[in-house]
Amino acid sequence: METQNAVVGVQTNQNILLNDPNFVQSLLGIATNPEDLSWYFKLEEAMKQLETVEVSEYIEQLRLTPEADKLIEERYVGPQYKLEDLNRNCAPGTLGYVYYHHMTGNGIPAYDYGAYESPDDATYIKLRKMQTHDIWHVITGYKTDVLGELALQGFCHGQGPTVYQTLIMIGMTLHFATAKNQILNKALDGLFEGWQRGRDAKPLWSVRWEEMWDRPLEDLQRELNVLPGRVLLAD
16 A cells, blocks of 8 residues: 555656646756756756655666665765876876866866765765766766767766666757757767666665775776677767
């Protein structure tokens, strides 16, 4: 009976969401201009009606992995570091060295995520995903352009899907289907390859990346079974 009620709750919330003009506007905003980050925050805000059911199920799924369960309990955010220290202390080819050049090469500032409060599991998980997003770019090799972001969302979906993540993929795919139709096939190939790589890889969410800056990136990819990509990585 409890499961049936939960399913009914999800369906009801979805119906409300589909009739929400803010939700429709944010999804179309991503399709129109996927590089405008404000649309993703607006989509997340509109989806709060689904949050209770979806997030609780996602947390339960994560906690099935002992390492992730411990990470959540500890509210792990990793030792504090400065980007310039990674460049100074990490040898070429290591995770820290490649991450430094990824961040500085793309003009991405180093945020002090340790300053964020995470009073509950859902807030912490959101924080940790923000904190490690660009590390996942490095470990997968996907760039920060729209093609790379779509492929990375596919990888994340292969690791464990969420409704929010799926909607981002829909919005981005709609962007290629309308504004950049000439590379739609490549975008879809990248998305599906990312999804397959995510399914093949070991769970990455619970990895304590900040303790591995001096590890060779190729060794980590091999240990975590992050297989080489072929669709987008050759660009």
